Amino acid sequence: MTNLNRRQLLTAGALGAVAIPATAAGSRAAQGTPTAYGSSYPNNPVTTGAQSAAASHWSTLEGQKVGVITNPTGILTDLRTIVDDMHESGAVDIVGVFGPEHGFRGTAQAGDSEGTHPDPRTGLTVYDAYGANVARMTSMFRTAGVETVVFDIQDVGARFYTYIWTMYTAMQAAVAVGARFVVLDRPNPIGGKAIGPMMTTPWTSGVGAKEIVQAHGMTVGELARYFDGEFLAADAGSRLDELSVIEVRGWRRDVPYAVTGLPWVMPSPNMPTPGTALVYPGTGMFEGTNLSEGRGTTRPFELVGAPFVDYKWAERLAGLGLPGVGFREAYFSPTFSKHTGKVCGGVQLHVTDPSTFDPMRAAVEMLVAAKALYPDFDWRYDSYDPARPYWIDKLTGSQRLRRQISAGASADEVVGAWRDELAGFDARRKQYLLYRGPAN
Structure with a gap:
């Protein structure tokens, strides 16, 4: 003690x-x-x-x-x-x-x-x-x-x-x-x-x-x-x-x-396994988008998708060869939260090596690819907070990530932008x- x-x-x-x-x-x-x-x-x-x-x-x-x-x-x-x-x-x-x-x-x-x-x-x-x-x-x-x-x-x-x-x-x-x-x-x-x-x-x-x-x-x-x-x-x-x-x-x-x-005792209803915790700091950001973060499934935050997503997202992500994680093409129908009862196309993240897996890099690559592939991709907008309406800004700590991805920045640019503050x-x-x- x-x-x-x-x-x-x-x-x-x-x-x-x-x-x-x-x-x-x-x-x-x-x-x-x-x-x-x-x-x-x-x-x-x-x-x-x-x-x-x-x-x-x-x-x-x-x-x-x-x-x-x-x-x-x-x-x-x-x-x-x-x-x-x-x-x-x-x-x-x-x-x-x-x-x-x-x-x-x-x-x-x-x-x-x-x-x-x-x-x-x-x-x-x-x-x-x-x-x-x-x-x-x-x-x-x-x-x-x-x-x-x-x-x-x-x-x-x-x-x-x-x-x-x-x-x-x-x-x-x-x-x-x-x-x-x-x-x-x-x-x-x-x-x-x-x-x-x-x-x-x-x-x-x-x-x-x-x-x-x-x-x-x-x-x-x-x-x-x-x-x-x-x-x-x-x-x-x-x-x-x-x-x-x-x-x-x-x-x-x-x-x-x-x-x-x-x-492992679930710390919350949507944190069923230690594997969920591994991906959550990254895929939790999808709460700030119009994609389902997998709530209403048995694999929240490991499954991510939307009705407008198809196989191309998984194909592009798998091709990146990110260390410690694989992306499987997946389809699911949430029982509550976003897109309830609708078939969503998307991916399931499979962490293969926690020591090399970077949940933030993986999620940024997912956001960048979704923005590039799907015109229907959008950021969640909360009308109850007109001064700070974008939930993603509260999740990531500023407007920077949203603005960078909306402007077409690469994942390298997005991740590189926080290097100095992280070191501090x-x-x-x-x-x-x-x-x-x-x-x-």
């Missing part, structure tokens, strides 16, 4: 380097395990922060009034939720549970929540934290009497996945009420490499509240350190009095989730990183 107060965080780089156990210990780990991805990865057991905390009988939370921000991904190795385990142990005084998008028990679809209600299993009050601003989150913490905030949600590594912004809002509220903040860390399922364009201030929203790149390459624990060090003083008036990250043991930044040995972010984040691997 890494405990950081405001002064200690000034030396966060040194702390991060000391705190991490070596994952190459032992001959079995040194050899690595051959995988279906065509690479070898260390096969030490991976232990989540939640599991470590539970193994110590939740001693880190003893004697505190605890508010827990979690969802169905906040589980232990026996597949029970941390809230149920904490509650039944009698060791933790839980004064409230705070449900993000999709809810604490995960019953709500995208853009929805479960509302505030008593949890039927534990009797605890579950507060609706989805979309809460700082004032509302602060009010909920005060109503519940929270002294320590615990965050345990499996993120998927993309800026527009909303759980990290619920965490940041909660961090600001924790400053306001003087609460300790504890992150029970989990692996980043797409690894530790930062990719993509930077969010710019005019385009911040609930799918990108602060200036980080599109695939941040950090765990939620590392992000909490980054947020505390880079943003909180300006946004909340000061940094956290105490930030504790209970670290993942046995994980490296280059290890895909599929070989961690950890069970990569340099800034280094002092907050906790885990070893080629990306740091």
Whole structure:
């Protein structure tokens, strides 16, 4: 566990380097395990922060009034939720549970929540934290009497996945009420490499509240350190009095989730597998177009298409020979969301090697090709926000990508445009990183 107060965080780089156990210990780990991805990865057991905390009988939370921000991904190795385990142990005084998008028990679809209600299993009050601003989150913490905030949600590594912004809002509220903040860390399922364009201030929203790149390459624990060090003083008036990250043991930044040995619980209804997470930072951008991003199918974000798309798109993409991914011509009929009940032509992405696959490059190539091939291709236009009507701008952080592709730019030009800002972010984040691997 890494405990950081405001002064200690000034030396966060040194702390991060000391705190991490070596994952190459032992001959079995040194050899690595051959995988279906065509690479070898260390096969030490991976232990989540939640599991470590539970193994110590939740001693880190003893004697505190605890508010827990979690969802169905906040589980232990026996597949029970941390809230149920904490509650039944009698060791933790839980004064409230705070449900993000999709809810604490995960019953709500995208853009929805479960509302505030008593949890039927534990009797605890579950507060609706989805979309809460700082004032509302602060009010909920005060109503519940929270002294320590615990965050345990499996993120998927993309800026527009909303759980990290619920965490940041909660961090600001924790400053306001003087609460300790504890992150029970989990692996980043797409690894530790930062990719993509930077969010710019005019385009911040609930799918990108602060200036980080599109695939941040950090765990939620590392992000909490980054947020505390880079943003909180300006946004909340000061940094956290105490930030504790209970670290993942046995994980490296280059290890895909599929070989961690950890069970995958859907973080949201449209994130069914670790493979979905691999493509999501890129194909999630198709939410900002009139193509279906595969919602309403069993392979959301891996299937992308529209009624006006034909075989030529897959043929062109397959011909690019992009590393780590193949494109299969596919046809599907979404049961909800865009093009419901209509046959869509398109592609399915098949990731063959996560270590070489770049989801941003793949998605940009897909966008460039779709724009060139199909006159019916268009950007989603939201009339409710006339000042910022294009959803793709909120997803990518500025108008640049949309304008470049609309003007006929190549994928090389689009990707090259964010090279310097990505390098700047990569340099800034280094002092907050906790885990070893080629990306740091």
